Amino acid sequence: MISRFFFHLLGLWRRTHTRKFLEVLKYLEIKLLKKHASTYCYHTPSHVLIELTTRCNLRCKWCNQANPEWQKKYGHKDMAFADFERIIVQLKGANRLLLYNIGEPLLYKRIFDAIKLAKQYIPEVRLTSNGLLLTADVAKKLQQAGLDMLHISIDSPDPVYMQKIRGADLKKIEENIRIFGETCDIPIEIWVVVSEETLETLKQLPAWASQFKAIKRIRFQLQKGMHSVEITGFNPLASLEVYQAFQRHIDRECKQLGIASNIYELPFYPRGYHQRQAKGICQAPFTQLVSISVRGQINPCCTYGTCDLGNVFELGFKGAWNGDQMRAWRNDMLHQRYCEYCSNWCGYKQHDTSAKGKSVQTVIMPNQGR
Numbered sequence: 001m002i003s004r005f006f007f008h009l010l011g012l013w014r015r016t017h018t019r020k021f022l023e024v025l026k027y028l029e030i031k032l033l034k035k036h037a038s039t040y041c042y043h044t045p046s047h048v049l050i051e052l053t054t055r056c057n058l059r060c061k062w063c064n065q066a067n068p069e070w071q072k073k074y075g076h077k078d079m080a081f082a083d084f085e086r087i088i089v090q091l092k093g094a095n096r097l098l099l100y101n102i103g104e105p106l107l108y109k110r111i112f113d114a115i116k117l118a119k120q121y122i123p124e125v126r127l128t129s130n131g132l133l134l135t136a137d138v139a140k141k142l143q144q145a146g147l148d149m150l151h152i153s154i155d156s157p158d159p160v161y162m163q164k165i166r167g168a169d170l171k172k173i174e175e176n177i178r179i180f181g182e183t184c185d186i187p188i189e190i191w192v193v194v195s196e197e198t199l200e201t202l203k204q205l206p207a208w209a210s211q212f213k214a215i216k217r218i219r220f221q222l223q224k225g226m227h228s229v230e231i232t233g234f235n236p237l238a239s240l241e242v243y244q245a246f247q248r249h250i251d252r253e254c255k256q257l258g259i260a261s262n263i264y265e266l267p268f269y270p271r272g273y274h275q276r277q278a279k280g281i282c283q284a285p286f287t288q289l290v291s292i293s294v295r296g297q298i299n300p301c302c303t304y305g306t307c308d309l310g311n312v313f314e315l316g317f318k319g320a321w322n323g324d325q326m327r328a329w330r331n332d333m334l335h336q337r338y339c340e341y342c343s344n345w346c347g348y349k350q351h352d353t354s355a356k357g358k359s360v361q362t363v364i365m366p367n368q369g370r
């Protein structure tokens with residue numbers, strides 16, 4: 001039995017590259033040793049998200065961009081290309097780079113150079129855009145630079161809701177998607193935030209998407225409490241049957257139309273929704289994804305867009321990835337000391353902050369320290 005296990009590990013070592021092998025070892029270490037596992041990671045994370053700019057040409061209702069305080073403080077910063085150049089080399093070993101966070105990446109002056117450079121070190125590079133700046137010329141340059149997939153955010157196939165939520169002209173975006181599909185063969189994934197108000201209209205989304213040959217997948221997202229707005233996020237606890245019927249409808253439609261979707265993977269477990277409470281240790285800050293803000297601050301996962309766990313410009317990527325703050329965060333994960341955000345977003349039971357034990361999460365909360 002044991003020899004078969006090691007034989008399997010050896011096979012894995014041969015078949016996959018070193019990062020994957022070390023990631024599997026880390027996974028096993030956490031599974032077996034639990035809170036006694038080391039907080040040190042020998043591998044780069046599989047996915048890295050980089051925010052090249054915080055500038056944006058829209059002010060979508062539920063985005064930080066629409067928050068005047070956030071806007072005044074953070075809304076006009078670009079990452080220096082020299083800083084990007086320094087960091088990207090150090091990310092060799094990651095599988096996927098995602099270029100976005102709170103901002104419109106197509107506004108970044110050297111976006112094509114950034115993609116081209118990133119492709120030398122990371123096999124897959126993707127970008128998330130609001131779709132307004134796509135032209136035939138941009139499509140050609142994105143293809144030449146080597147972009148593997150473009151994500152476009154659409155919050156409803158109904159132009160009235162697109163105007164209400166994003167302040168965007170859906171017709172213009174539709175035209176851009178059509179031109180994009182005619183000019184290059186980069187696949188498109190539609191990103192859509194689900195809300196109570198748009199739910200009915202979202203039932204038409206697969207049919208809407210099927211008009212465009214470039215759209216291959218729809219990725220539904222649930223609203224994070226980044227900025228409070230009059231449009232309500234979706235709460236499956238309050239309307240579970242409606243939600244499940246929606247899931248079935250989307251799944252059926254997507255299958256019929258040949259479009260992939262994540263409808264059965266939505267990571268939404270609101271506080272109190274105990275039937276779906278997540279258990280155990282969150283692996284994300286050990287293995288999966290890390291995000292780097294425009295100021296070089298490292299965050300443990302994509303949901304902590306504005307949490308500061310060390311600066312890659314000062315410490316280098318490896319220094320920050322295994323820096324004191326990142327390791328303290330992992331220590332919290334190993335001891336299952338989850339903060340309110342981990343509870344709301346991923347369904348982990350919130351740590352009792354009055355309990356003894358030092359917790360980095362009680363000190364660093366999201367939306368601070370940018």
Ligand SMILES: C[S@@+](CC[C@H](N)C(=O)[O-])C[C@H]1O[C@@H](n2cnc3c(N)ncnc32)[C@H](O)[C@@H]1O
Binds near residue numbers: 060063102151191
């Ligand atoms: C912040 S945007 C940045 C990239 C680009 N500007 C865009 O809109 O696609 C990245 C994604 O986050 C989504 N988003 C914005 N605010 C959100 C919120 N409060 N909760 C969940 N997703 C949100 C957007 O709809 C978009 O799909």
Ligand code: SF4
Binds near residue numbers: 059103153166
């Ligand atoms: S969601 Fe994207 S397009 Fe909308 S305001 Fe935020 S960064 Fe800009």
Ligand code: SF4
Binds near residue numbers: 304345
């Ligand atoms: S929000 Fe917390 S629990 Fe969820 S992926 Fe990030 S670190 Fe893990």
